[in-house]
Amino acid sequence: MRMNEISYRLSQERAPIYEALEEFKKKRIVPFDVPGHKRGRGNPELTAFLGEQCVGVDVNSMKPLDNLCHPVSVIKEAEQLAAQAFGAANAFFMVNGTTSAVQGMVLTACKKGDKIILPRNVHRSVINALVLCGAEPVYVNPETDSRLGIALGMSISQVEKAIVENPDAKAILVNNPTYYGICSDLRSIVQLAHKHHMLVLVDEAHGTHLYFGENLPISAMAAGADMASVSMHKSGGSLTQSSFLLMGPSVNAGYARQIVNLTQTTSGSYLLLSSLDISRRNLALNGKAIFSQVTELAEYVRSEINQLGGYYAFSKELINGDSIYDFDVTKLSVHTLDIGLAGIEVYDLLRDEYDIQIEFGDIGNILAYVSVGDRKRDVERLISALSEIRRLHGKDKTGLFTQEYIDPQVVTTPQHAFYAEKESLPIRETAGRVCSEFVMAYPPGIPILAPGEKITNEIIEYIQYSKEKGCSMTGPEDLQIERLNVLKGV
Numbered sequence: 466m467r468m469n470e471i472s473y474r475l476s477q478e479r480a481p482i483y484e485a486l487e488e489f490k491k492k493r494i495v496p497f498d499v500p501g502h503k504r505g506r507g508n509p510e511l512t513a514f515l516g517e518q519c520v521g522v523d524v525n526s527m528k529p530l531d532n533l534c535h536p537v538s539v540i541k542e543a544e545q546l547a548a549q550a551f552g553a554a555n556a557f558f559m560v561n562g563t564t565s566a567v568q569g570m571v572l573t574a575c576k577k578g579d580k581i582i583l584p585r586n587v588h589r590s591v592i593n594a595l596v597l598c599g600a601e602p603v604y605v606n607p608e609t610d611s612r613l614g615i616a617l618g619m620s621i622s623q624v625e626k627a628i629v630e631n632p633d634a635k636a637i638l639v640n641n642p643t644y645y646g647i648c649s650d651l652r653s654i655v656q657l658a659h660k661h662h663m664l665v666l667v668d669e670a671h672g673t674h675l676y677f678g679e680n681l682p683i684s685a686m687a688a689g690a691d692m693a694s695v696s697m698h699k700s701g702g703s704l705t706q707s708s709f710l711l712m713g714p715s716v717n718a719g720y721a722r723q724i725v726n727l728t729q730t731t732s733g734s735y736l737l738l739s740s741l742d743i744s745r746r747n748l749a750l751n752g753k754a755i756f757s758q759v760t761e762l763a764e765y766v767r768s769e770i771n772q773l774g775g776y777y778a779f780s781k782e783l784i785n786g787d788s789i790y791d792f793d794v795t796k797l798s799v800h801t802l803d804i805g806l807a808g809i810e811v812y813d814l815l816r817d818e819y820d821i822q823i824e825f826g827d828i829g830n831i832l833a834y835v836s837v838g839d840r841k842r843d844v845e846r847l848i849s850a851l852s853e854i855r856r857l858h859g860k861d862k863t864g865l866f867t868q869e870y871i872d873p874q875v876v877t878t879p880q881h882a883f884y885a886e887k888e889s890l891p892i893r894e895t896a897g898r899v900c901s902e903f904v905m906a907y908p909p910g911i912p913i914l915a916p917g918e919k920i921t922n923e924i925i926e927y928i929q930y931s932k933e934k935g936c937s938m939t940g941p942e943d944l945q946i947e948r949l950n951v952l953k954g955v
């Protein structure tokens with residue numbers, strides 16, 4: 466291939482999957498393949514709802530459109546462009562959310578019995594991956610901010626201690642940035658890990674913008690991490706469920722592809738794939754301007770909320786050089802306890818009384834997701850609703866639960882606990898037993914209990930309180946979360 470041909474193919478102005486779909490539409494090919502709705506004609510109701518444009522490109526893999534499981538043409542080119550845009554050696558298009566990218570990272574790095582060092586405040590997808598592959602978690606307990614009640618990043622001394630105590634660990638997983646915007650010292654973690662021949666895997670679900678914006682915390686690939694899972698559908702603008710799995714040069718991408726194909730659909734959605742392709746092009750060409758606008762908007766809302774009194778919209782002032790090494794200013798996290806309301810209560814009031822849907826509310830905080838799609842008048846509505854909530858519903862904060870990080874007592878591996886013989890007990894009778902399932906509030910989806918962990922009275926109280934306050938709880942087999950599955954005889 467000649468040089469100018471390579472540079473044409475790798476031009477960020479291109480979107481090969483999107484271009485192939487445009488060509489495909491012109492050809493009016495007669496479909497005797499799946500999907501059976503045949504460009505929507507077989508399902509008029511669906512077509513009326515989603516539109517002809519949309520169902521017309523809901524097609525299956527075919528020669529001119531490549532195949533997600535074994536890309537050789539347009540998907541391969543689109544993946545190369547994504548890798549280039551994100552500064553990665555390789556990138557895979559993922560159509561089952563960042564969950565599948567996280568699973569791809571963990572299963573590529575670890576086999577049954579291998580150790581992986583990670584903070585406990587990870588998303589459920591990480592511990593799910595441990596259930597799937599049988600790796601053993603070595604938790605680095607995160608520090609917490611006692612006022613905000615949130616878990617912070619990984620401190621270097623804690624990571625170092627975990628490495629020294631577990632020199633046989635295969636990888637370190639870092640959650641960066643956290644949902645609340647907290648960043649760890651990724652560069653130092655990578656240096657430490659590589660010195661001890663461990664891979665660094667970054668759950669970067671909340672960090673797509675770090676690759677394109679200016680004056681934001683360092684991205685995983687720029688810090689030299691080996692793999693990263695990036696939710697393009699969060700700050701990147703693509704359709705829900707579409708994500709990227711990024712790899713550095715040390716990772717065998719062929720093997721990682723085999724791992725991903727263990728659980729990946731053989732019918733990858735071209736709606737999702739084209740949305741990734743188009744969004745990558747948009748970010749590569751316009752990302753700097755987009756995220757400068759998002760930052761400016763988030764800073765504006767933060768300063769307005771802080772002037773209301775009572776609320777604390779936190780930011781870079783939290784930086785401490787270690788467990789809060791940096792802060793992602795595009796995140797609008799607001800502490801609410803000082804107005805006498807739990808975050809989840811403010812969340813409910815915003816939705817029920819003001820028709821405002823925010824990302825989540827937990828025990829002490831809310832998180833409003835700010836993006837380039839927000840209009841000034843929308844953020845003004847949020848600010849005035851918060852002001853009114855404080856005036857009408859604010860009260861003394863005594864009696865409010867403060868959210869705390871609960872140090873897990875790991876008794877056995879997530880995989881062993883998940884598949885072991887178990888019994889179902891009323892939650893109140895489970896103290897002292899070993900849980901065999903997950904319990905979490907979603908979002909943020911960080912397990913309060915994971916399979917293999919000891920249940921304590923403190924945890925039961927925390928679950929009951931979260932339920933009472935209206936947190937949306939998920940995980941256990943019993944959807945009401947009145948019973949929990951525990952290991953039999955343990």
Ligand SMILES: Cc1ncc(COP(=O)(O)O)c(C=O)c1O
Binds near residue numbers: 561562587644670908
């Ligand atoms: C930190 C983190 N990792 C992974 C995920 C999983 O992403 P997805 O919902 O795209 O599967 C989420 C989802 O919110 C998340 O917050």
